[in-house]
Structure formats: structure tokens, C-alpha cells
Amino acid sequence: MNDLQFLTWVRGTGLNIAVSIFLLGVFWRLFEIYSLGHKKDLSAPRHASGASGLHTVFRRSLPPPGMLKRSPVSYIGGYIFHIGLFIVVFGFAPHILLIKSLTGLSWPALPSQFVNLAAIVTMAAMVVVLFDRINKPVKRFLSTFEDWFTWAVTFLPVLTGWMAFEHMLLPYTTMLALHILSVQLLLVVLPFTKLFHVFTLFGSRWYNGRVNGHKGVPV
Amino acid sequence: MSATLEKGVRVLKEVIDAPIASYFNSCVHCGLCAEACLFYTETGDPKYTPIHKLEPLRRIYEQEYTVLGRLKKMIGLSKPVTDAELDEWQELVYNSCTLCARCSSVCPVGNDIVYMVRKFREGMSASGHAPEGIKGAVNRTVTIGSPMGVKLPAVQAQMKHVEEDYGLPIPLDAEGAEYMVLLSSMEIINFPEYLGAIAKIMQQAGKSWTLCSTAFEATNAGMQIGNSDLARVIVSRIVEGAEKLKVKTVISPECGHAYTALRWEGANLVGRPFSFEVKHILEVLGEFQQQGLLKTEGFETDKLTFHDPCQLARRGGVIKQQRSLMNQVAKNFVEMPDAGYMNWCCGGGGGASAIEEGEPLRLEAFKRKKAQLDSVRPDRLVTACANCRIVLEEGLEHYQMDIPVIGLTEMIAEHIPKKGG
Structure with a gap:
């Protein structure tokens, strides 16, 4: 298989397999989790403004009082790489073209040099949070193979995409094929690892906000 | 297995x-x-x-x-x-x-x-x-009626004392009263002032109230240990008592977990909504204050701060009332850092204070409360949970901090003028 055949495969069959596993995985996992249901709360509710599931979905994106100071790397590093990933994934013109070809949806792209910069900043932030995970006793203590593995499968698409864009190390075709392959790896593992928080965090925040909102506590 | x-x-x-x-x-x-x-x-x-x-x-x-x-x-x-x-x-x-x-x-x-x-x-x-400590508390609550082994005669003896000291009646099993008042064992044994305070406050507000001979204990060790079957047995006594006496509202005492057990878990434990309301005493005082039924005279002038019990504030949504009540009777009320919603625990909630072997860890964790207190240096510490109060007193003693701990309800009651006086 030469470079071009490799690229053709990852763009065709490979992509189809990965997207199928991703979609089936996401639907199955969401069903597996949320079909467990929960009991109705029979205690008399107390209403308070700002206390609801939806409020918490938004409010929990901001650090609670005192927390930023206690763990600045988690928050600042976390913000940077999440926003950076969002910019890179959804702001880069070729990505939008791909999404359009799959779903028909499209939106204006960001300048490619800006996306390039965002990719560099994202990678830097990811390296910082990785060091923080190694360095901080609590994070190191909690870390399992999955934490290191999911870091790597998130980092690789950004790295290979950036290297393809910069025509670094390998011929463009090969690097692009590797980039798409790394994205496929990410898509395949996402539903079955902690990366699934991309979906469940909305449900989790909502449950927390709703249970406490029932008590009139804006959490 | x-x-x-x-x-x-x-x-x-x-x-x-x-x-x-x-x-x-x-x-x-x-x-x-x-x-x-x-x-x-x-x-x-x-x-x-x-x-x-x-x-x-x-x-x-x-x-x-x-x-x-x-x-x-x-x-x-x-x-x-x-x-x-x-x-x-x-x-x-x-x-x-x-x-x-x-x-x-x-x-x-x-x-x-x-x-x-x-x-x-x-x-x-x-x-x-x-842990054995909580197991014991649960067994005593289920068999005797209270985690500290308090029986009705002990409550009646205290009622008599309070009636003599305050010259106010303490109603027992008064059917159709508006409020049914619960106590925690800690209050029956260590803080009898609470019952006297209730009598004064209710008399001034002109509200009918009662204790219940079959349900005077509010705390629920069954919930703390994590046994819903036992928690249900304990909470059912209160539900039966309140329904028998046909009261409108049951007042949870100055005890955080008693409030959570009854207010939020109670209906779920018995499997049906309550026919009465459940309020923490500070919620009731807050209402009296708003309705102009809580008239006080004079002020505390030393520096006071307030420790928010977790189950009352963060877990219970009662945050504003205590501040407004403090300001009614205190001239120099200061807040600790993180006070209110994000307040730090005393270190002994959730049954932890009943675990003897957990004491060294509890005292270590108390350094957080110490730091909070050190930053405002109050003369006295006010709270609204008998368990917090005991844990705080132990911690303060251990770190040789001379800060008396008092309950908010009794402090309020001390400022209620004597009838006709």
C-alpha cells in the first residue's frame, strides 16, 4: 500500500468504520447509562432562583469560589486546551468541509494561521496538564493507564494535524493519512473511556443541579 | 464470597x-x-x-x-x-x-x-x-428511641425543669397544635436551654406548639450509617406522631443531619409525601422575624461569627435566615472566609463524630476550622447544630482556643423581653 492508497483507505473505509463505531458506541453508552433511571423525589420541593439542572450545566463551567487559587493549572490549563481543541476541530476549513460532506452542516472557517496558533497553544497546554498530572500527588494517585492513554489519543490528532499543516517530518500525504488515522483512533475509544465525559458531563451537571435545586440550593 | x-x-x-x-x-x-x-x-x-x-x-x-x-x-x-x-x-x-x-x-x-x-x-x-460507633448509635435509636439512650422520662424531667426555670408551659401531646417540636439527644442532655428558648419564642409569637411523647428525638443515625430500613423506622415515628397530633409543621432542631433525614430523605424513606411541613428552627425563626413576631431587645456587643452547618446551608438551602437573625441581636457580627454556601465542615458531621477511632483525624481536619477562625478572631462562635457544637468545642479545646460556642436559637431567646417586663 503506498501513501496515496493509505490516504484513500483512511478517508474511505477507515473513516466509515471509525464513525460507525463512534456513533453506535455513543448511542449504546448513552442508553446504557441513562436507561438505569432514578426514583422520583417525594420530599416537598423548595424553589429558589438559580437552582435548577440547567443552571448548573452552565454555572459549573466556572470555578467555584476559592478553587482557581487552589488548583490554577487544572483550571487555566483545562480552559485553554478545551477551547483550543474546539477552535482546531470546528474552526479549521478542511474540517468544516469534512463535516459538511458528512452532515450537510457548514459554517465560516477561521483563518488557518490562527487555527495553527491555536493548535500550538493547545499542545502546550496539554503538555502542561500532563506534567501537572505527573507532578501533583492527587492526580498521580488517581491516574490509571486510561488517563495516560486518553491523553495520548487526544494529543496525537492535534500533533499530526499540525505537522501535516507545517509539512513537517513526513511527506504531506503520509502525515495527513496518519492524522486521519489518529482521529479515527480517538473516535473509536471516545465512547468507552473517560473521554465520554464530552457527552455525560451535561447529564451529570444536570442531575446534580436538579437534585440540589429541589432543595433550593443553587450548586 | x-x-x-x-x-x-x-x-x-x-x-x-x-x-x-x-x-x-x-x-x-x-x-x-x-x-x-x-x-x-x-x-x-x-x-x-x-x-x-x-x-x-x-x-x-x-x-x-x-x-x-x-x-x-x-x-x-x-x-x-x-x-x-x-x-x-x-x-x-x-x-x-x-x-x-x-x-x-x-x-x-x-x-x-x-x-x-x-x-x-x-x-x-x-x-x-x-464503624462500631455509629452501629451503637443506630441500635440505641431503634431499641431505646435515641442515639444517646435518652428515654421519655428524661425528656419529661427536663420539661419540668424548664417549666420551673422559665415559668412557661411545655405542652406534650397537644393535638391540633400548629408546630410539633423535635429535639436532639444532645439538646436533651447537654443543651436544655434550647427547650426553654422555644417556649419563650413560641409564647411571644403567640403560636401553639407541642412535644410528642412517641416522637421527641429528631436525629437519625440510620441515615448516617446508610441503612434505609432503619432510617425508615426512625423517621416513621415522627411521621406517625405528627399525623396523630394533626400538626401543620414539624420543627427540626438545631441538628444538621436530623434536618436532612426528615426534610429531604423522610418522604422518600416512608414512600409517600408528608401531610405536614418540615422546617428547621432557623427557617421558623426567619418567618417569625419577617412577620414581625420576633421582637428582641438589646444587642450582643462582643465579636461574633457564625458557623454554617453543612446540612443546613450547602445541603439544605438555609443560608440567609441565620445572617438576618444574627444581625437582629448582634452589633459586631463578622463572617469567616468561605462562610455560607462554601463553609468548611466542623469535621464531625455525617456520623463521623460517633466514631471514636476517628478522633485523631477529626482533630487534624479541624485545622481548617481553626484557620477560618484565626482569620476573624471572634470572641464567641454561634452555630445552629448541636453536633457541630460538640465537635467545635472539642476542636477548640484541643487547640487551646478560648472561644465559647453557642446556639443561635438560645441567643435569640435571651433577647426576648420577659412577658409584662
Whole structure:
């Protein structure tokens, strides 16, 4: 298989397999989790403004009082790489073209040099949070193979995409094929690892906000 | 697998619901919950990270409710939960967790960690891994009627004393009264001022009230240990008493967990909504204050600060009333850092104060409260939970801090002018 055949495969069959596993995985996992249901709360509710599931979905994106100071790397590093990933994934013109070809949806792209910069900043932030995970006793203590593995499968698409864009190390075709392959790896593992928080965090925040909102506590 | 472990695992399987599944799937091991937990911040030991306290429950979730987990279990790749492990976890689930819920308030993915600890305790209790101290408290509550072994004659003796001291009647089993007042054992034994304060406050407000001979104890050790069957037995006494006396409102005393047990868990434990309202005494005082039924004279002039009981504020939503009540009788009321919603636990909630072997850790965690107090240096500390009060007094004594601790209800009552005076 030469470079071009490799690229053709990852763009065709490979992509189809990965997207199928991703979609089936996401639907199955969401069903597996949320079909467990929960009991109705029979205690008399107390209403308070700002206390609801939806409020918490938004409010929990901001650090609670005192927390930023206690763990600045988690928050600042976390913000940077999440926003950076969002910019890179959804702001880069070729990505939008791909999404359009799959779903028909499209939106204006960001300048490619800006996306390039965002990719560099994202990678830097990811390296910082990785060091923080190694360095901080609590994070190191909690870390399992999955934490290191999911870091790597998130980092690789950004790295290979950036290297393809910069025509670094390998011929463009090969690097692009590797980039798409790394994205496929990410898509395949996402539903079955902690990366699934991309979906469940909305449900989790909502449950927390709703249970406490029932008590009139804006959490 | 031992019979008790089997029972524990079965209970754990039963308590796992969609919120718990969602929470476990959302955790990214960021460790921010540790930064919110006083047992971690004061010891620096990562094992006290709140989400780690749930590891056996997480594995049972994974092994029982996910396809991949079941597959792993089938081919022998997963680690089963054992008695030895649960034994090791006792310290993490009881001694070093007061159900204060600061972790649930900070988790960036929104995990309600304390909700899970509460459920995990059901399995710990069922498998025989709850601490002896809480077991004893539960047994006494179920067999005698109170965690400290207080019986009705002791309550009646105290009623008589209070009637003599205050010259006010203490009604017992008065049918059709508006309020039914509950006590905690701690108040019956250590803080009789509370009952006198209620008598004064109710008389001034012109409200009818009563104690109930079959339901005077408000605390619920069944909830603390994590045994819903026993918690139901304890809460049912109150429900039956309130319905028998046809009261409109049951007043939970200055006790945090009693309030949570009755106000939020009660109806769910008995399986139907209550026919009466449940209010914490500070909610009632707040209402009296707003309706102009709480008239006080004079002010405390020394520097006072207020310790928010977790179950009242963060877990109960009563945050404003105590501040407004403090300001009615205190000229120099100062707030500690993190006061209110994000207040730090006394270190002994959730049954932890009943665990003798947990005392050294409790005192270590108390350094957090000490730091809060050191930053405002109050003359006295006011709170609204008899358990907080005892734990605070122990901590203050240990660190040789000369700060008396008082209950807000009695302080308010001291400022109520004598009738006709």
C-alpha cells in the first residue's frame, strides 16, 4: 500500500468504520447509562432562583469560589486546551468541509494561521496538564493507564494535524493519512473511556443541579 | 464470597441509578474534589480524595452495568470487591467523610459525589463494614428511641425543669397544635436551654406548639450509617406522631443531619409525601422575624461569627435566615472566609463524630476550622447544630482556643423581653 492508497483507505473505509463505531458506541453508552433511571423525589420541593439542572450545566463551567487559587493549572490549563481543541476541530476549513460532506452542516472557517496558533497553544497546554498530572500527588494517585492513554489519543490528532499543516517530518500525504488515522483512533475509544465525559458531563451537571435545586440550593 | 458481602454487593447493585452511572462516566480524574475536602487539604494524603472513596462502588457499577465491564468480568480481567477491601474503605467512607458535600459543589463535570457516598454507605452497612460507633448509635435509636439512650422520662424531667426555670408551659401531646417540636439527644442532655428558648419564642409569637411523647428525638443515625430500613423506622415515628397530633409543621432542631433525614430523605424513606411541613428552627425563626413576631431587645456587643452547618446551608438551602437573625441581636457580627454556601465542615458531621477511632483525624481536619477562625478572631462562635457544637468545642479545646460556642436559637431567646417586663 503506498501513501496515496493509505490516504484513500483512511478517508474511505477507515473513516466509515471509525464513525460507525463512534456513533453506535455513543448511542449504546448513552442508553446504557441513562436507561438505569432514578426514583422520583417525594420530599416537598423548595424553589429558589438559580437552582435548577440547567443552571448548573452552565454555572459549573466556572470555578467555584476559592478553587482557581487552589488548583490554577487544572483550571487555566483545562480552559485553554478545551477551547483550543474546539477552535482546531470546528474552526479549521478542511474540517468544516469534512463535516459538511458528512452532515450537510457548514459554517465560516477561521483563518488557518490562527487555527495553527491555536493548535500550538493547545499542545502546550496539554503538555502542561500532563506534567501537572505527573507532578501533583492527587492526580498521580488517581491516574490509571486510561488517563495516560486518553491523553495520548487526544494529543496525537492535534500533533499530526499540525505537522501535516507545517509539512513537517513526513511527506504531506503520509502525515495527513496518519492524522486521519489518529482521529479515527480517538473516535473509536471516545465512547468507552473517560473521554465520554464530552457527552455525560451535561447529564451529570444536570442531575446534580436538579437534585440540589429541589432543595433550593443553587450548586 | 461471605453471605454479608453478597448482601452488600446486592445492595450496591440496587442503589446504582442513572445519576451514579453518569457521574462515574464523567469523572476525568482531575482531583479537584480533593481540594474541596478538609480531610485532604489538612492531611495532604491523596487517599482522602473524595472520588477515590467510591472506588469499590465504581467497580461494581462497571462490572454490572456496562457491556465492556461485564465482558471483562466474564474473562476474569476485573478485580472483584472483597471484604478486605471494604474493610479498608471504612475509614474513607465514614471516618473521613462527613457528607459535607463541598466536593459535590466544586466538581467541574458536575458529579454529586456525596450523593454517591450516601448510597455507598448502604452497601457498607449491609455488608457489616460500618464503624462500631455509629452501629451503637443506630441500635440505641431503634431499641431505646435515641442515639444517646435518652428515654421519655428524661425528656419529661427536663420539661419540668424548664417549666420551673422559665415559668412557661411545655405542652406534650397537644393535638391540633400548629408546630410539633423535635429535639436532639444532645439538646436533651447537654443543651436544655434550647427547650426553654422555644417556649419563650413560641409564647411571644403567640403560636401553639407541642412535644410528642412517641416522637421527641429528631436525629437519625440510620441515615448516617446508610441503612434505609432503619432510617425508615426512625423517621416513621415522627411521621406517625405528627399525623396523630394533626400538626401543620414539624420543627427540626438545631441538628444538621436530623434536618436532612426528615426534610429531604423522610418522604422518600416512608414512600409517600408528608401531610405536614418540615422546617428547621432557623427557617421558623426567619418567618417569625419577617412577620414581625420576633421582637428582641438589646444587642450582643462582643465579636461574633457564625458557623454554617453543612446540612443546613450547602445541603439544605438555609443560608440567609441565620445572617438576618444574627444581625437582629448582634452589633459586631463578622463572617469567616468561605462562610455560607462554601463553609468548611466542623469535621464531625455525617456520623463521623460517633466514631471514636476517628478522633485523631477529626482533630487534624479541624485545622481548617481553626484557620477560618484565626482569620476573624471572634470572641464567641454561634452555630445552629448541636453536633457541630460538640465537635467545635472539642476542636477548640484541643487547640487551646478560648472561644465559647453557642446556639443561635438560645441567643435569640435571651433577647426576648420577659412577658409584662
